[in-house]
Amino acid sequence: MIREIWFEIIKFKSQKKNYVVLAGHILFLALCYIAFQTSKLHFLSRNLKKNEFPIDLVEYMDGLFFSRAGLVPTFLVLMPIFICTLAGGVIAGEIQQGSLKLYASRPRSRTSIMLSKIFAIYSFNFIFCAYLAIVGLLVGIVLLGYNPTQLVFSTGFKLGNEITLMSASESLLRYFATAFYCSFSLMALGSVALFFSTLFNKPTGATIAAITIYFVCFIVAKLPFATEIRPYLLSNLMNGCGPLWLPDIPWYMLAKNMGILALYICGFSSLAICSFNLKDIK
Amino acid sequence: MILSCENLSKRFGKKLAVDNASFEVDSGDILGLIGPNGAGKSTLLKMIVGLIWPNSGSVNICGYDVYQQHRLAMANLGAIIEWPAFHDELTARTNLKILSGGRGKEYQQKLENIADFIDIKGYLNQKVGTFSTGMKQRLGIALALLPDSKFIILDEPTNGLDPGGIIEIRSIIREYNRQFGTTILITSHMLGEIENICSKVVIINEGRIITSGSISELLENETCIEVISDKIPESIKLLQAAKDKEALPINFIGDCRDKIQIEVAAPCAGEINALLVTNGIMVKSLVTKRKNLESFFMEKTNSESKS
DSSP states (O other): OHHHHHHHHHHHHHOGGGGHHHHHHHHHHHHHHHHHHHHHHHHHHHHHHHHOOSSOGGGGOSHHHHHHHHHHHIIIIIHHHHHHHHHHTTTHHHHHHSHHHHHHTSSOOHHHHHHHHHHHHHHHHHHHHHHHHHHHHHHHHHHHOOOSEEEEEOTTSOSSOOEEEEEHHHHHHHHHHHHHHHHHHHHHHHHHHHHHHHHOSSHHHHHHHHHHHHHHHHHHHHSTTOTTTGGGSHHHHHTTTGGGGSSSOOHHHHHHHHHHHHHHHHHHHHHHHHHHHHOOOO | OOEEEEEEEEEETTEEEEEEEEEEEOTTOEEEEEOOTTSSHHHHHHHHTTSSOOSEEEEEETTEETTTSHHHHHTTEEEEOSSOOOOTTSBHHHHHHHHHOOOHHHHHHHHHHHHHHTTOGGGTTSBGGGOOHHHHHHHHHHHHHTTTOSEEEEESTTTTOOHHHHHHHHHHHHHHHHHHOOEEEEEOSOHHHHHHHOSEEEEEETTEEEEEEEHHHHHHTOEEEEEEESOHHHHHHHHHHHHHHHOOOEEEESOOSSSEEEEESSOOHHHHHHHHHHTTOOEEEEEEEEOOHHHHHHHHHHHHHHO
């Protein structure tokens, strides 16, 4: 199985489209840096008025702050598109290309083919998430330096404590924990895309279907009457890393989110395996 | 027996792509599967390798059921179905490694031997995207040969090749069968090529197997006679009358302007000659010919379509 997973990763590595996200990330960081430098004071004055914090916040606008600010959009917009493209093309792309016929007519079970693809997607996704987190951090530190004490805004999560002070090492730990959470949550979307990949014979169909599901979840979550289903929507769960930035992390909340995400992953991966086992590879 | 297909049927929506197909391939044979476009050849091959699930029927390769014992059955088979599509960004060596799943020193040795045999050794470290059509076909054949296969399926292996390439691929197939006794199932639209390479043939049309057997046996009784006489219209009238009145087992084929072409169901060259000569017609030439696979195929598929 490890060999098969490695083969899948070799295939991913060879596809140029998979590197578009890296270029997108660099562009995103550049725009974030310009935005950060031009609107920092406006942002601070707004938050200072709101919170009446008795310290000078400007000294906390360092590289780690910058990388934290870039983390959520990277993992909620850029990476979901990447994972949908990657997983959506895994079966449908190889069917369109024709190579799946050669691969599946060897002594391999379809279940083992799918399992190797699932693990390869997760590994590749994890590597990308780690890479993007590290690059974001390095760019932030190189351009803006870093402060031993970190100011953490968790506004928007509506979890109570909106501004917290913590050590740089603790904030780094939480930064990487957030990246890990996001890589795990992305796999739930990856499983959805993988399932669509077994239904469609063209990768664009599978990719668009998965992206549509993701953005429909976002829209539904914004509806005022969606209170009951909101906690179970994929977009909400993927954005559920906020508790990691609270002074006392509510582990039960994270465990619940990750549990539901694991159900998404297992459910859609199982559906993908069943669908692939029944599929005619034409 | 290395392959046995029993009552295979496959329906796509309303279209019956393969209808109750049964045939067998014996060990060491080179069998040609021929049929017009859309006859169901590729669907049949895909069912044999387990890419498409049949609605009914079974396939056994070396005694293993393809659908129940897929791994064991496929371990004995090397197959290239339709076009050999590789990962263009990877080298030929990596493609072969990934797709064949081979490993170890034994695999490396086998790879070197096969690459040498089909003359792609110098290209193994090049990206497949840079390969010509012929090179990709060769690489496909290498992939089919790599896993110590007892049985190889090659779907249109000479598709898109120039005449030189066709001859080379043909000689590779023949030579491999001769040297290693590997059983080969091959499909092609080039019937002359099938006649040259194969010992047996299966003809499929509109999803049904029309006929199968050894080429020499199938064509043995399929003869035609060419007659050139000094009075062709009169000769035709005489032969037609004999056919109607005396039940002479003949059928006119071709336009019969310069020569009379007759398909015969039983040997009757002597009777035709006697009939013409006794009626004062000078027979300049009377030749008995065996049909070739092409005319046999055309006749079979046309009569099947009409019926």
